[in-house]
Amino acid sequence: MGTDYQRAREELGRRLRELRMDCPEGRLTGVQLAQRLGWQQSKISKLENGRQTPTDDDLRAWSEATGQPGAFGELRSRLRGFESHVRSWRRLLVAGHGPVQETWNTLIGESRTLHVWDTFAVNGMLQTADYARGVFERLAQFRGSREDAEDAVRARMKRQEWLYRPGRQLNVLMWEGALRAQVCPPGVLAAQLDRLLGVVGMDTVRLGIVPLDAPLRLFPGNGFWVLDDRLVTVEDWHAELWLDDAETIALYRRVWDTFAESAVFGAEAQQVIARVRRSLKV
Template sequence: MSTDFQKARAALGARLRDLRLSGPAGRLTGTQLAELLGWTHSKVYKLENGRQTATADDLRAWAEATGSPDVTDELHARLKGFESHIRSWRRQLASGHRAVQDAITAEHARTTTLRIWENCLVAGMLQTADYARAVFTRHAELMQSPRDTEDAVRARVRRQEALYDSGKRHQIMMWEGALHALVCPPSVLAAQLDRLLSVIGLDTVELGIIPFSNPLKIHPGNGFWIYDERLVIVEDWHAELWLDDADSIATYDRAWNALRESAVYGADAQRVISEARRAL
């Protein structure tokens, strides 16, 4: 997936190099173009060699400086094409976490059956406000992004109203590690585990836990969400991957089914959660 992204970025870089060398403004050296744009030469080099992702403003400036303003839309379409699948946290969090939550909420609203896998965190659809607050705070620190924690918490908690919509189904699986990870104070985690116990039995929610003691068909991997059969979102440290091609969706469908073979449900899931709660 990241390889496809890199190939697309390299292809965009090659197009930029072509504009610099053979645009209507005539052949420009990298140094000349950098001077025209007020950039460092290293930025021109990185963009042309696919080592840095251009912004929409970068592409517009490049097209104009090489005498090719008419190709701006083409360049923007190339950028949008690969950024729609690889959504970097740096860009997504430019204005804080609230915008990211709103984008996810829009996808949830379009979805009838949502399958969620989490290996180290409690799934957002089941998070208490205090737990979500701790998660957003730590993520903002890591990403050095604007702090709009309370807005993000409210958006996440409001989205949980869908858990009580009889027209929707939420199939959620978590590794037992998510029940023990102290990403928040122990008292907050205790309340969060109580929250998990309270949703077992809802006819719109299927909550599965994979105990440490159960054999795994595959390794836990990253968290991912399957929206009906049309979209998969995978979360990594640097970005979210939004995958809508049939092959990728099929791969995550197989991963879900393999993980599900190791999960326990109902009273057995309740027991695992209760044991984690007592351990606190």
């Protein structure tokens, strides 16, 4: 968990403690507040010490139980302030993958230059509909989220129109392992690799492949996106991280440049993709 995020959570916890201590009818102990709320006392402790992230309902209940309902707006703003950087999949996917993809459409639409490092799957900007469908179906099944693969696929395919707008540039590096990951039937993966072979040479796409046997100066780590010079997004199992401070953005660009030193482009990239394509039993 990032230091800035944890610090913000601890500050929110201190504010919650202040509300408990400044209750208009007299200071409440943690046990007394827990009884009012019908919570375990341990939850009070975790929230006040920044070891648990509250929900909107938690904050509303806390402000009302401490006799200060007007504080809810402030508490909610604090929560939104640091949750904008850690976007929990559990919350994001309540309405399914479709709305998440539409949010990404807006985000990408506002960007002109993308630098992407992919380690686990073919980049979404270059996916076929069948490949994307397989990804969304597996993720929905794994996370137990709403099954709306078709809505998500349509949104992702719409986003690819960005590649055909003048002045746009997708700089994408993919680890060879992402090409080999059989997250879909072999026939679907084969068609996906054919699609990649076709985008090599597009003027809006710079596609690099890092072969499995290439010397690496860094371990592959998580995939990430750098959008212009204003935002980095990193996908993890529990959340999607949005990082917008200049120092962090510069760090991820340096990481991207480092992996680019191990990548092959153009005809050499096509050779790696074709080699993976031939290895499939279709």
